[in-house]
Amino acid sequence: MSRVAYVNGRYLKLSEAAVNVEDRGYQFADGIYEVIHVFDGRLIDAERHLERLARSLRELRLPAPMGAAPLLRVIAEVARRNRVREGLIYMQVTRGVARRDHAFPNPAVPPALVVTARRTPPFPASAAANAVAAITQRDQRWARCDIKTVGLTANVLAKQAAREAGAAEAIQYDADGMVTEGASSNVWIVDAAGHLRTRELSDAILPGCTRAALIGLLDGTGVTLDERAFSLAELRAAREIFVTSATSFVKPVIRLDGTAVGDGTVGPVTAALFDRFAAHVRGDGRNAR
Numbered sequence: 001m002s003r004v005a006y007v008n009g010r011y012l013k014l015s016e017a018a019v020n021v022e023d024r025g026y027q028f029a030d031g032i033y034e035v036i037h038v039f040d041g042r043l044i045d046a047e048r049h050l051e052r053l054a055r056s057l058r059e060l061r062l063p064a065p066m067g068a069a070p071l072l073r074v075i076a077e078v079a080r081r082n083r084v085r086e087g088l089i090y091m092q093v094t095r096g097v098a099r100r101d102h103a104f105p106n107p108a109v110p111p112a113l114v115v116t117a118r119r120t121p122p123f124p125a126s127a128a129a130n131a132v133a134a135i136t137q138r139d140q141r142w143a144r145c146d147i148k149t150v151g152l153t154a155n156v157l158a159k160q161a162a163r164e165a166g167a168a169e170a171i172q173y174d175a176d177g178m179v180t181e182g183a184s185s186n187v188w189i190v191d192a193a194g195h196l197r198t199r200e201l202s203d204a205i206l207p208g209c210t211r212a213a214l215i216g217l218l219d220g221t222g223v224t225l226d227e228r229a230f231s232l233a234e235l236r237a238a239r240e241i242f243v244t245s246a247t248s249f250v251k252p253v254i255r256l257d258g259t260a261v262g263d264g265t266v267g268p269v270t271a272a273l274f275d276r277f278a279a280h281v282r283g284d285g286r287n288a289r
């Protein structure tokens with residue numbers, strides 16, 4: 001079965017789908033994107049992702065290519081045509097096609113919308129099965145990391161550094177030695193005093209939909225969250241570390257820069273939150289459509 005992409009109003013074979021060389025996403029990374037997890041044919045945390053998409057569009061002064069309802073129909077159709085019951089939806093909006101000039105096209109051109117879908121490996125059976133190693137890396141990104149733009153060069157370099165070190169994620173830190181986030185995830189620790197911590201929202205990190213969903217799922221777990229930035233030293237001293245994203249869920253980090261985190265196995269808080277999030281994905285699918 002060949003994969004299918006939605007490109008500006010048409011469903012095309014992926015091998016034949018293409019955008020113009022003067023698309024501003026290609027020329028300037030002048031665009032934004034979203035990734036949504038599909039489980040059992042449902043979109044997980046869809047409302048949060050569509051709200052963030054709308055926010056990213058506003059922040060870049062990009063017009064919406066279509067409303068939320070038609071967009072959900074396109075997403076469902078792309079998932080159906082690609083027979084994705086478990087996987088991910090990728091969508092991208094750019095400022096469209098115009099003769100190369102940094103300022104916005106004048107007169108404006110329609111934004112370009114691409115939606116693709118692909119299958120992913122089955123949801124991990126346990127927290128331990130989802131555990132990885134990470135490295136630390138100086139954050140080299142721009143000053144608006146709260147916007148999900150397609151300008152990901154620094155993230156690409158950070159992720160490649162992780163891969164070359166035999167790790168899955170690069171945990172980034174700023175000029176003050178404070179942890180920002182992963183190359184494609186938010187970062188959480190159980191600090192040396194036993195408190196669950198994740199950095200507060202600001203322009204230094206992406207407001208992760210998984211982060212928000214997990215905060216909403218803490219009720220009744222007995223775990224309280226201290227939404228407060230932590231330093232690289234606190235990261236190294238942490239009892240537990242995990243990262244979150246729509247496609248990695250609650251992902252334990254059991255080695256950091258080649259050294260075991262805690263005793264090198266998944267800690268109890270991380271394991272409990274993995275299970276809690278798994279129940280959210282498998283069970284109620286809150287915000288799912």
Ligand SMILES: Cc1ncc(COP(=O)(O)O)c(C=O)c1O
Pocket residue numbers: 035181182183184185186205206207208209210211244245246247
């Ligand atoms: C830089 C960055 N931070 C955080 C996240 C996590 O966001 P979400 O949970 O919405 O996938 C991502 C997701 O790809 C990301 O790229």
